[in-house]
Amino acid sequence: MNEDLPISTRNSLLLNRSRAAVWHPCTQMKQHETLPLIPVARAQGCWLYDFDGARYLDAISSWWVNLFGHGNAHINAALRDQLETLEHAMLAGFTHEPVVELSERLSKLTGGALGHCFYGSDGASAVEIALKMSFHYWRNSGQERKCDFVSLAGSYHGETLGALSVTDVALFKDTYAPLLRGSQQVQSPDARLAEPGESAHDYALRAARSLEAHLQRHHATTAALIVEPLVQGASGMAMYDAAYLAEARALCDRYEVHLIADEIMTGFGRTGTFFAYEQAAVSSPVSPDFLCLSKGITGGYLPLSVVMTRDEIYAAFYDDNVTRGFLHSHSYTGNALACRAALATMEIFDSDDVIATNRRTSAKITAACDGIARHPRVRNFRHRGMIWAFEVDTRDAAFARHFHQLALAKELLLRPISNTVYFMPPYVINDEEIDLLTRGARELLDA
Ligand SMILES: *Cc1c(COP(=O)(O)O)cnc(C)c1O
Secondary structure: OOOOOOHHHHHHHHHHHHHHHOOOOOOOHHHHHOOOOOOOOEEEEOEEEOOOOOEEEEOOHHHHOOOOOEOOHHHHHHHHHHHHHOOOOOOOOOOOHHHHHHHHHHHHHOOOOOOEEEEEOOHHHHHHHHHHHHHHHHHHOOOOOOOEEEEEOOOOOOOOHHHHHOOOOHHHHHHHHHHOOOOEEEOOOOHHHOOOOOOHHHHHHHHHHHHHHHHHHHHHHEEEEEEOOOEEOOOOOEEOOOHHHHHHHHHHHHOOOEEEEEOOOOOOOOOOOOOHHHHHOOOOOOOOOEEEEOHHHHOOOOOOEEEEEOHHHHHOOOOOOHHHOOOOOOOOOOOHHHHHHHHHHHHHHHHOOHHHHHHHHHHHHHHHOHHHHOOOOEEEEEEEOOEEEEEEOOOOOOHHHHHHHHHHHOOEEOOOEOOEEEEOOOOOOOHHHHHHHHHHHHHHHHO
16 A cells, blocks of 8 residues: 555655544544654564664563564464464364463463463453452352452553452543442552661561551452552552562461452563562462463464463352353454464473573663663662663653653653653563663663
């Protein structure tokens, strides 16, 4: 289409058509009167290219989904092969190889603790599934009063109504308050809230006391606690000590409340272990009752999410009575192409020893961030696995938008959350790209 037009005309034509016909997510569309959309003509590795040959380093992995680069040869080949046999078939009453193999492999990664996989298409639907399953489990177990949920202050679990109910980000939530079911928030273990001289570990333990106080009073009506393990992403990359998760697990056990680990962002190696919750293990492994995964699961290729749970929970639904079953469904549940992309992604974890390789990449990036960490305008420089974040001292109320714009001029796709700048690059970022990213960001701070 429009192949014969000059390239920059193709760029701007696409922008205008997009503004007219596409309602873009998480966007006040009027801002696009002055802030141009960026047409992506193609992508390769860590780079997005427009029709003009301008390029942008995808330093936030296209909203945290991409792990092994765009146009990844291994995932491409797996998808081509899958296309030749089966693109999709309904999963009620039918099954197929990719969904079975993926479920088995995921289960193995939890040490077999979470052996039952229920599929959805995106992160928010995974959260809805976990909330409904938890509630329904208690109902099937004769504990019908357990229908409330508790989450952490500053948590983000997605934006459909159920997921938004347990989210605590005013910008996304307040407008829809009349539509939402109430949920309770307890103190966040966010290490930035520690008192001077208090370690992140000690503060995490102190925050756990707030959860304890809540559960003491409300356990009889509480179905589940939902947390983002180690990093609270969308509210600004709040990082916390793993001791909180171990405490939360113990408290949930003591008070008979489910623990839902929303690893939609943190899963698939992002925080340095395959699942972030693994870092809570002290003497023995810790595992949640429900594990929600999405984003990186297909390497950033196709929408897919999964909720994993354990035998005892599954067993409470297994019955001659139809309505004791979990009757939830989505049309594209267990889509074969998406499952195959997920399998290809997991093959790369094995073949490239990704967790170990990321440790080296992470150390390199942290070292390259030295000038940023010590920059006079930077506060709370922090990092976990393949995520780096810091606050910028600024009086600019539109800092995020301005920084994003200026970064584009340096070939960097960065999208601060208010005054928090973060890097969450694909795992395949190379030395040259690390240099471009960290040098560019430092220059932006100087400017
Ligand atoms: C992105 C995200 C979600 C929502 O996932 P969508 O695919 O955007 O619906 C939920 N929880 C966490 C922690 C996330 O980062």
